[in-house]
Every structure is written in structure tokens, then in C-alpha cells.
Amino acid sequence: MLVDSFGRVATDLRVSLTDRCNLRCSYCMPPEGLEWLPKPELLTADEICRLVAIGVERLGITEVRLTGGEPLLRRELVEIVGRVAALRPRPHLSVTSNGIGLARLAGPLAEAGLDRVNVSLDTLDRETFVRLARRDRLGDVLAGLAAAEAAGLRPVKVNAVLMRGVNDHEAVPLLRFCLERGYEPRFIEQMPLDAQHGWRREDMVTADEILARLTEEFALTPDDPAARGSAPAEIFLVDGGPARVGVIGSVTRPFCGACDRVRLTADGQIRNCLFATEESDLRGAMRAGASDGELAARWAAAVRGKRAGHGIDDEGFLQPARPMSAIGG
Template sequence: MNAPLPRPLIDRFNRRISYLRLSVTDRCDLRCSYCIPQGFKDFEEPEHWLTFDEIERVVRLFGLLGVGRVRLTGGEPLLRKDLAQLAGRLSVLPGIEDLSLSTNATQLDRHATALHAAGVKRLNISLDSLKRDCVTRVSGRDSLPAVMAGLDAAQAAGFAPIKLNMVVMQGVNDGEIEAMAAFCLARGFTLRLIEAMPMGDTGRNAHYLPLDGVRDQLVARFGLIPQALEMGGGPARYWQLPDGSGNIGFITPISQHFCATCNRVRLAVDGTLYLCLGQEEKLALRPLLRGGASDTELIAALRDAIELKPERHEFREQPGKIIRIMAHTGG
């Protein structure tokens, strides 16, 4: 007779934690204007990164505790050597039902086939413009050709769905939203429009634009209707074409926050477990992992940490509160 599984992770606000965003590196080959500052060098040293064995152990415990969705993030996760090997180890762990990846796609054409074979099911790809000069200005690199090659490789490898994440910035790329929507709908991608968040100085200077007016504009242009079924377990609210052949998501952490249904935590590459993107509550797991803690002790620490998960962020009320940049937290 199999032993009963431990009870799931439920916080003090009765939210069940079912989604882990796992950063495998804080480094990136781009310097997007809302994320990593130009000239930034304060990255974690590799000896502080969790090893693949440590990552596998933590994810196995999360799987036992009912966390079935895991997303590999960064920085840029494809900069971590042998990422497909790690993905293969995680995808077969008990309880892990969905393994996905967030990437800027600059390296994706070389890795798409191996990642798909390893069990990565879904991709989120950052792309803020279809104009080469705008992409260069926002990302700090002439990266659009590499991203397009990555998109082609992802489709050829069989990934579905492929979601394109576009951070909407007033006066930067807000005039390109309809063109991006048309591109995604034509190619079979899901467009997700995201409000810029005030993470560090870069995020606070990201030309925030609320998405309510943008949504109304796209509803009128494409005849979108609300989509009833959830997609991916994340924070996006989706609208679809009337025939169901395409959809667009809206992620609104500032104008319409989704904290009441937050089901996720973030594990940074240095082993810090962040309970909220916009607050400082956290658990340092690396000292426990390297100090000989048993699985029972680690599970107890995870349960104690979940009790610290705050009710909501305060991006609107205290936009200067969070000093760390997104790449340190994990996307």
C-alpha cells in the first residue's frame, strides 16, 4: 500500500500553491530597459547557483506537496549549460504535470528540439516589438533576427502553445500592439500583453501603461470575446476570436492585480525562495540543502515559508519598495 502524500501547500489566505517559477541563472544576453540596467555586473557567482542535483531535490519535494507546474526561467535560462538535461530530470518527477520555459529566444534555434524531447511542453517568449530598431533599443542588442529564428525552430520542434510576452510601454511600443496581435494570430501564437512592473530602477522607469484601454482597442479591432477556460495556470486573463482560432492574454499586475488567486512562488538561482514578486518575504534554501537538512526538515521549512506569503503586493502604493531587479528574483 502506497504511503499517503503530504498535505498540499495552502497559505494563510487559503490559496493553494501549485506553481513554481524556477530560475536557473540570473544572467542574460540582453539588457532590456525594464529589467537589467546597462552595465550591471552584480550577478550571483556560479558557486552560489543551485546545482542540478539540488534543483531536482527541491522540485521533487514541491511535486510531493502538490506543486504540479514548474516553469524554467532566468535571467535567460538557455545560458545555463545542459539545460535540456535538467529539464529531462525534472519532467519525470512524480507530481510534475507541466514543465514550461520562459526565454528571450535568442538561443532557442539551437536548443528547441532537445528541450521538446526532454519534456518541456510550453514556451513563453519575450518579444516587445516587430521592428528591428525598437527591439534593439529596448533589448540593448540587435536581437530580432535571432528571436525570429528561435520562433521558427520552436514551431518546427512541435511546441504548442507558444506564447509571446510583450511588455507594453507608453511611447515606446504601444503603437505596435495591433500589428503584434495580427502577427500572433496569423502564426498561431498566443500574444500576452503585460503591464510594466516597478522592479528596481529599470522597472520604475519603464513607461507604465494600463492595459484596460488596450484591451478595448483589440476587442473592437478583432471582435474578441472573453475566454472561459483557464490557460496555463498563470495570471493572464484571456480573450479569444469568436471562432476560437486564436486568443490574446492580458497580465495586469498594477491596474487589476490578481493577488487573491496567486498560486505561485519563485526559486532564485541562489536558492532563495521568494513568496511574492512585490514583497521581501523569502526563505534561504541553499544553507539548508548544503547543511545536511533531511527531506522532512526541508518540507517543514517550505511549509513555514508559505505561511509568510503576503496577501498582496504593493506596486501601486509603494512603487519604490522593491530594489532587486527581475533577473535576481526569477522571471
């Protein structure tokens, strides 16, 4: 198993398939975008599937989330989903996406074995979408959500980051939109993972503020706390249920003590925390001829060094050099 020095066991693997994205969200990257990783540095589909198989078959991984960048830009995505879904024991398999292209791919992904999707949707207003994402693609995102629901990729989870003075007034409309369509929303505190390093705590809409706004219109009651386990979201029943909403207070309500996640970047680095400042290179070892056992040992050693928490509140906190788009969500 992947056990750290605090006894936490990593069973949830986040795999970044690419650092590229077709949006330029202001809380992630600058308008001109970023310098993408050269293709030779990216893991091939065979390399991704080999490492995921090692995680599942040797190291106790039970959940695999394919991320980016934007994973729908990866040409072999459907193939990778099918190969991961064929592993035994079969992991639970999901994708986190901005939804662009999902209208076309939802059906093939479901047929390949994908269980569900998380789709980012920060606003229902077209002008605000363009302001945030710097692309006029709101219609594509909404079509992708509808296609995911129609393909049976349930529950369709909607990730929303609220920003002060930009879209923080949309908490209630976003929740109502999700309730009407059977989606399950997740409101997420903005984290210091932007490429510009422009994050400021005072600009962040906190979990307490999000809940205060939602409770102005809806009755929220905590779901069974024991059922949360290591999940990042605090879940609330909406108006008595069965509809639910999640709030992820990564900054003000950290859940590091129960974290069970480990990340594989698109260029083959193991990261034991979103905010880690060190990585462990599996790509180099793999291309140098390392066996599955040797790769598993390197991976286990990387997880053992995981810190107790992300340290955002520490005086000496340093934002990681890699932005979210290059780490994987």
C-alpha cells in the same frame, strides 16, 4: 500542500536557473548590465532537481516553469528538463525565455520532455528592438519562435510589454503576427521590477489601454471566466476564436486573491511573491545537511507568511531590492 494564511494553495513553481541574461532590456536592467551572482552561490543542477522533486513529490507542485535571467544560458538546461519531466507525478513543464538560442535548443528540449515555451517579443521593428534590448538580436528571437513551433512546444506563447512612446503602437501588429503563425500572445503591464527603480505608473500602458487598441482592429470576447482559475492572464477570443489573446494587468487588475505561484531563485531562496521583501533560504539549510522533510517544512513555513496582495497601490509600497532578472519570472 503549500497553503498560506489566506487559504491559497501554491501549485505553480517558478525556478530561476540563472540571473544572467544576454539582453539588456531597458525595463529590466541598465545598459551596462548587473553584477551577476558568484557561481558558488548558484544552485547546482543536482540541488535544483532535489528541491523541485521535494516540491512535486511532497508539497503538491503540479506546474514547473524554468526562468532566469535567461534560462537558455544554463549549460545543464536540457538535463534539468529531462530530470524534472521524469518526476512522478509528472509536473507540467515550461520555459520562459528571450528566444535567443532557442532555434538550436527547441528540438533537444522537446525530446527531453519540455511541454511548451513563453518567449518575450516586445517589438517587430529591428531598430526598436535594439533600442529596447540594447542588442541586435531580433532575428534570433524570431528564429527561436519558429523552431519552438516546429518542435511541437505548443502553444507557443509570446510575452509583450508595451511602453508608452516606445512600442505601444505595436499592439495590433504583434497580435496579427501571432495570429498568422499560430502563437498565443500575452500583453503584460510593465511592473516595478527594474534594477534602476525607474518605473513610473504614468509611463505604464494599462490593460484597459491595451484592450482599447486591440478592439480597434479585432473583435474580442471574454473566454470562459471560470476556466481562468489562478492564471494571471485574462483571455479573450479573437474574432470569435479559436485564436486567443491574453492581457496580464498585474498592476491595474491584480489577481493576487487567486495566486498559486511560488518562486525559487537561482541562489536557492524561496520567494512567495514577486514583490516580497523577505526570502527563505533553502540553499544554506540544504548544504548544511537538512533532510528533504526539513527542507519541505522550511518551504511550507515560507509560503504561510504570504501577504494578501502585492501592495503596489499602498502608500508605503517598497520595490523589492532584487530586480526581475534576479527573481525569476
